[in-house]
Structures are given as C-alpha cells and as structure tokens.
Amino acid sequence: MSQKTVLVTGSSGFIGYHLCRRLLADGFRVVGVDNLSDYYSVQLKQDRQEMLEQYPDFSVINRSIEEPGLMTELFAAHEPAYVVHLAAQAGVRYSIENPRSYLESNITGTFEILEAARAHPPRHMLLASTSSAFGANTQMPYQETQRADHQMSFYAATKKATENMAHSYAHLFDLPVTMFRFFTVYGPWGRPDMALFKFTKAILEGKPIDVYNFGDMQRDFTFVTDLVEAIRLLMEVIPERPANGVVPEGDSLSPVAPHRVVNIGNSESVRLTAFIEAIEAATGRKADQNLMPIQAGDVPATWADAALLNRLTGYSPQTSVPEGVARFVSWYREYYHTVPS
Known part of the structure; x- marks a missing residue:
C-alpha cells in the first residue's frame, strides 16, 4: 500500500x-x-481532465466503475491508501426519466x-x-443522527442504499x-444541470429562468473548495469500531462498525x-x-x-453565497468567453 496514493472515482467531474x-x-x-459520461457536456469533463493531466503524479482510466472486476484490478495495481468515491449518476430529476443509469452507476458501481x-x-x-438522503425529514438543521428512511x-x-451497503462491508470486513x-x-467548473449554471447562462443570454415552487425554496449552498477542504481533513479522521458499542453523543459512528456519516454544508439555509x-x-x-x-x-x-464535521476536523465552511456566486460567474465568463455588457 502506498501511503501517498489516492484513488478518486469521478475524477473528471465537478x-x-x-x-x-x-x-x-x-x-x-x-x-x-472517470467514464466521461454524456449526462452533461463531455467537453467540459475533458477540459477538466486535460488540466489534471498536466500534473506528473496524475493518471486516469476512462472506464466505468461498474465494469466487472475493473476496480479490483486497479486496487491491486495501485494499492491506494485512500479511496474517495465520487463517481455517480447525479441529478434528482433525471432519475425519474432514466432510473436504470442510477442503478448501474450508483448501486453496481459502489458494489464493485x-x-x-x-480484496x-x-x-x-x-x-x-447526498443531503437528499434525509428525504422527507422536516426537522432542521439536518443532523447525521436523525433517521433517514423516506x-x-x-x-x-440509491445514495442511501450505498450508505447501507458500505456499512455492511465496514462491519463484516x-x-x-x-x-x-x-x-x-x-x-x-460546476455542472451545467445545476441551478447556478442554468441561471447564469440564461440571464447572460437574456432568457427567462425557471424558478420552482414559485421561488419558495431554500438550500444550504456549499462552495466547492470548502467542500474539498472538508474531504481532505476527513481523510485523516479514520473511523474505528467503538469499544463495547459505545458511541459518543452526537456522533454518527456506527456501534458495530468503523462507519460514520458526516454532513458537509455551509450551516446556513439560503x-x-x-x-x-x-x-x-x-x-x-x-x-x-x-x-x-x-x-x-x-x-x-x-x-x-455541520457540528460533527467541526468537531472531527476543527473546520467549518466559510464562503458566503455572494462571494461564491461571483467566483462562479467570473469563471463562466472566462470559460465561455462572454463579456460584461
């Protein structure tokens, strides 16, 4: 096992x-x-990947994680010390139209x-x-220790199922x-199917935007570099099976496995x-x-x-929505060569 090797699935994603x-x-x-799926712009994924390929310590396999045996081959060849599994078929609305892609990527891929x-x-x-795992829960803010059944x-x-699948492997092995x-x-570098991307594109093109629930929506918007900082810190917070099944109050650690669920959010509903x-x-x-x-x-x-994240790592996301949105719009203008009017 190489102490300095990380395997990242979905490496060309946002x-x-x-x-x-x-x-x-x-x-x-x-x-x-990364299989460079065509769920959204393949060019955007290829551009991200080309930037990563400029680093000598980066290599990539453009194949699907659900391909039988592929992940076992890669684990055997590279012996990663850390694995960060981000590859997934994303999007709430698309899952209504094409549920099989979620079954294959999210369930079968995670199984592999x-x-x-x-091994x-x-x-x-x-x-x-995903925060969508909390489902129909109405008690907010969402805490990891809340039941998430609906x-x-x-x-x-599918994402909640992967949590349960991973728990069984954590317990058994x-x-x-x-x-x-x-x-x-x-x-x-965000996804074109997300609201910020769609809204920015439409507004700059002088087109109307679709605002659902008549605008009565709230989200805990989390800036991507804050999220990455949290993941990087959590890499070193390795769960251990609790002695005698005793779990500290407020911790989502399983009583029977080295398995923990952690929210990564901005702790603000906007x-x-x-x-x-x-x-x-x-x-x-x-x-x-x-x-x-x-x-x-x-x-x-x-x-x-996000109190558990802070307790485990000492970190809390910091970027405000106006700051984060401005940074996205600046990137969008540069990437798509749009100019201020």
Missing part, C-alpha cells in the same frame, strides 16, 4: 476535479477513474468498489452521499468508511430568491423569472448541521 487538484498540490499521487476494498483494503474509504427520489434512494452527505455544491439576487449582482443583469410549481422528487428546503 467535485472530483477540484479534489484531485488539491490532492496533487498536497503531494499525493492520484489515480483517477466495496468488493475491491474487501485490497485501503486505510480509509470516503464515499459521497427518500423522495430514486437518486436519493473491518473497512473504515466515511460517508459524506453533500449539500448543494456550487462553484467554478432562500432561492436570495441566491438569484446574488447571480443578478454578479452578472449585472436582472433575471426574468418564470415561476413554476415544485418538481416531483424535489424537497423544498435543506439545511446542514
């Missing part, structure tokens, strides 16, 4: 790209896996990674989940696992209207809003209690 850059800057050797770790155990596995989209259901639940991540105002300020243009009812599978609000 979060994966930022995490890989951080790990490479910290002196790690990074092995990426767990089997690989069983070649890393020091620590960190797997991405997922409202197939996407959320003593594999240290940290699951992190992301809360509406945004920032430069109204969608305020988010749009931040985009208007950054673009210098007013949005033409097309108010619409809430979409199937969506939740009206999310809000993270």
Whole structure:
C-alpha cells in the first residue's frame, strides 16, 4: 500500500476535479477513474481532465466503475491508501426519466468498489452521499443522527442504499468508511444541470429562468473548495469500531462498525430568491423569472448541521453565497468567453 496514493472515482467531474487538484498540490499521487459520461457536456469533463493531466503524479482510466472486476484490478495495481468515491449518476430529476443509469452507476458501481476494498483494503474509504438522503425529514438543521428512511427520489434512494451497503462491508470486513452527505455544491467548473449554471447562462443570454415552487425554496449552498477542504481533513479522521458499542453523543459512528456519516454544508439555509439576487449582482443583469410549481422528487428546503464535521476536523465552511456566486460567474465568463455588457 502506498501511503501517498489516492484513488478518486469521478475524477473528471465537478467535485472530483477540484479534489484531485488539491490532492496533487498536497503531494499525493492520484489515480483517477472517470467514464466521461454524456449526462452533461463531455467537453467540459475533458477540459477538466486535460488540466489534471498536466500534473506528473496524475493518471486516469476512462472506464466505468461498474465494469466487472475493473476496480479490483486497479486496487491491486495501485494499492491506494485512500479511496474517495465520487463517481455517480447525479441529478434528482433525471432519475425519474432514466432510473436504470442510477442503478448501474450508483448501486453496481459502489458494489464493485466495496468488493475491491474487501480484496485490497485501503486505510480509509470516503464515499459521497447526498443531503437528499434525509428525504422527507422536516426537522432542521439536518443532523447525521436523525433517521433517514423516506427518500423522495430514486437518486436519493440509491445514495442511501450505498450508505447501507458500505456499512455492511465496514462491519463484516473491518473497512473504515466515511460517508459524506453533500449539500448543494456550487462553484467554478460546476455542472451545467445545476441551478447556478442554468441561471447564469440564461440571464447572460437574456432568457427567462425557471424558478420552482414559485421561488419558495431554500438550500444550504456549499462552495466547492470548502467542500474539498472538508474531504481532505476527513481523510485523516479514520473511523474505528467503538469499544463495547459505545458511541459518543452526537456522533454518527456506527456501534458495530468503523462507519460514520458526516454532513458537509455551509450551516446556513439560503432562500432561492436570495441566491438569484446574488447571480443578478454578479452578472449585472436582472433575471426574468418564470415561476413554476415544485418538481416531483424535489424537497423544498435543506439545511446542514455541520457540528460533527467541526468537531472531527476543527473546520467549518466559510464562503458566503455572494462571494461564491461571483467566483462562479467570473469563471463562466472566462470559460465561455462572454463579456460584461
């Protein structure tokens, strides 16, 4: 096992790209896996990947994690000390149209990674989940110790299933696992299917934006570099099976396995209207809003209690929405060669 090797799935994705850059800057050797799926712009993924390939300590395999035996081969060849599993079919709404892609990528893909770790155990596995796993819960802010039984989209259901799958492997094979639940991540190089990207594009093109639930939505917007900082710190916080099943109060550590769930959020629930105002300020243009009812599978609000993250790492995300949105808009203008009017 190489103490300095990290295997990152979804390395050419939005979060994966930022995490890989951080790990490479910290002196790690990074092995990426990404199938460059066409769920959104393949060119955007290729551009991210080309930037990573400029680092001598980065290598990438452009294949699918659900390919039988591939992950076991990679674990055997590279012996990663850390594995950060970010590859997934994302998107709440697309899971209604194409649920099979979520089954294959999220469930089968995660199974292949767990089997690989069983055969070649890393020091620590960190797997991405989602705030959508909290489902129909209405008690906020969301705490990791709350039950999460009522997922409202197939996407959320597959991610909650991966938490349970990983727990069983952690229990049976003593594999240290940290699951992190992301809360509406945004920032430069973001996904075109996310609200910030769609809103910015439409506003700059003078087109209307679709605002769901008539604008009565709240999200815990988390800037991508804050998220990456949290993941980097959590890599060194390796869960241990608790002695006698005793778990400290407020900790989501399993009583029977080295398995923990950690929220990564900004600990602030921001109204969608305020988010749009931040985009208007950054673009210098007013949005033409097309108010619409809430979409199937969506939740009206999310809000993270990130106290456990702070207790484990001493870190709390810092970037305000106006600052983060301005940084995204600046990147968008540069990448797409748009100029202020």
